[in-house]
Amino acid sequence: MTEGSAEARYEAIVDAIDAVLADAPRPVPLHAPLFDGNEAAYVNQCVATGWVSTAGAFVERFERELAAATGARFAVATCTGTAALHAALLLQGVGPGDEVIVPALTFVATANAVAHCGAVPHFADVESYSCGLDPDRLASHLHRIAERRGDALVNRATGRRVAAIVPVHCFGRMAPIDALVTIGDELGLPVIEDAAEALGSTFRQRHAGTFGRCGVLSFNGNKIVTAGGGGAILTDDAELAAAARHLTSTARLPHAWRIEHDRVAYNYRMPNLNAALATAQLERLPAFLAAKHALAGRYDEALRGIDGAELLGPQFDAVCNHWLNTIRLNDPADAEPLLAALHARGILARPAWTPMHRLPMFGDCPRDALTVTEALAKSLISLPSGANL
Numbered sequence: 001m002t003e004g005s006a007e008a009r010y011e012a013i014v015d016a017i018d019a020v021l022a023d024a025p026r027p028v029p030l031h032a033p034l035f036d037g038n039e040a041a042y043v044n045q046c047v048a049t050g051w052v053s054t055a056g057a058f059v060e061r062f063e064r065e066l067a068a069a070t071g072a073r074f075a076v077a078t079c080t081g082t083a084a085l086h087a088a089l090l091l092q093g094v095g096p097g098d099e100v101i102v103p104a105l106t107f108v109a110t111a112n113a114v115a116h117c118g119a120v121p122h123f124a125d126v127e128s129y130s131c132g133l134d135p136d137r138l139a140s141h142l143h144r145i146a147e148r149r150g151d152a153l154v155n156r157a158t159g160r161r162v163a164a165i166v167p168v169h170c171f172g173r174m175a176p177i178d179a180l181v182t183i184g185d186e187l188g189l190p191v192i193e194d195a196a197e198a199l200g201s202t203f204r205q206r207h208a209g210t211f212g213r214c215g216v217l218s219f220n221g222n223k224i225v226t227a228g229g230g231g232a233i234l235t236d237d238a239e240l241a242a243a244a245r246h247l248t249s250t251a252r253l254p255h256a257w258r259i260e261h262d263r264v265a266y267n268y269r270m271p272n273l274n275a276a277l278a279t280a281q282l283e284r285l286p287a288f289l290a291a292k293h294a295l296a297g298r299y300d301e302a303l304r305g306i307d308g309a310e311l312l313g314p315q316f317d318a319v320c321n322h323w324l325n326t327i328r329l330n331d332p333a334d335a336e337p338l339l340a341a342l343h344a345r346g347i348l349a350r351p352a353w354t355p356m357h358r359l360p361m362f363g364d365c366p367r368d369a370l371t372v373t374e375a376l377a378k379s380l381i382s383l384p385s386g387a388n389l
């Protein structure tokens with residue numbers, strides 16, 4: 001392929017994306033929050049009443065409405081998604097010296113939360129279409145490297161217990177969650193879904209984060225619904241929900257005046273101010289999902305028939321929230337010039353995350369061969385996807 005034709009190829013991709021965003025003021029951020037509902041009114045209510053911190057009516061209301069929106073029996077709101085993941089892992093018994101299966105293609109928070117437990121992330125490869133953990137590869141990897149010792153599944157090479165599986169629903173796309181839960185059940189490993197990016201995504205009409213032992217959401221500023229900063233643990237298990245509330249507060253024993261605590265806890269609860277913002281945002285979720293679905297349709301139409309790039313499209317039995325519309329390039333060499341050309345036009349697209357095993361703090365962690373992750377990391381580009389577009 002000549003230099004000129006490569007240039008013509010990514011110019012055509014840039015033009016197609018530019019045309020979709022023709023009406024958007026530049027620069028076009030990757031995912032700007034949209035506050036067109038009751039956000040100011042609810043936040044002002046907190047200020048006016050003095051209920052700004054972790055006690056307050058909006059926290060409970062947000063948890064109730066989040067449970068209703070996701071179909072989970074319980075939602076426990078936290079101060080970040082990372083905190084929710086950390087607490088969820090601790091509550092499944094993950095501790096120092098354990099290994100936890102994490103996809104190598106994810107945002108760093110997934111691996112960080114494992115490290116916060118004193119455990120070690122063990123990186124597994126993903127599928128090229130869903131971008132989630134590959135169940136067949138994971139099963140054969142675990143059968144190859146691990147053995148049962150008593151109740152534990154132990155990595156023969158490291159001698160460490162494999163303690164949990166954390167699938168990630170990347171970009172809002174559903175990981176093959178039923179197959180992953182089956183592997184967890186067969187091997188006796190709890191599945192904790194990192195559904196941080198997947199509020200509004202479903203598989204067979206069941207919401208992301210409700211398949212495993214528990215699931216985790218994030219309400220960071222660039223997520224589909226924001227609390228400013230925030231997260232949540234979803235579960236159907238009443239005892240687990242109560243334990244999550246206890247661990248994410250100060251583990252205080254209920255009493256009118258006596259101040260007594262029964263374990264080391266984390267003070268990870270979501271403040272009322274953030275819950276107020278999030279409650280207003282959640283009311284707008286159906287409208288956000290509709291706007292993002294329409295934008296995905298426009299990207300799909302514009303990119304159809306364009307050489308060299310493919311929009312990651314619909315999945316069987318799944319509904320995607322289109323958190324980040326993402327294209328895959330046929331030629332990874334197009335990625336850098338394409339990103340430069342998009343940024344030159346004020347379109348703030350971005351590549352996939354640097355895979356976890358390429359980061360200095362996780363370079364020595366155990367892992368399977370990560371061929372698909374490596375290929376995807378070089379060829380995925382996420383496009384501006386805010387609900388305001």
Ligand SMILES: *Cc1c(COP(=O)(O)O)cnc(C)c1O
Pocket residue numbers: 080081082083106107109110168194196197218219220230231
């Ligand atoms: C955003 C995100 C989180 C949590 O992030 P916080 O910023 O701590 O809320 C976790 N995992 C993934 C995959 C994410 O995208």
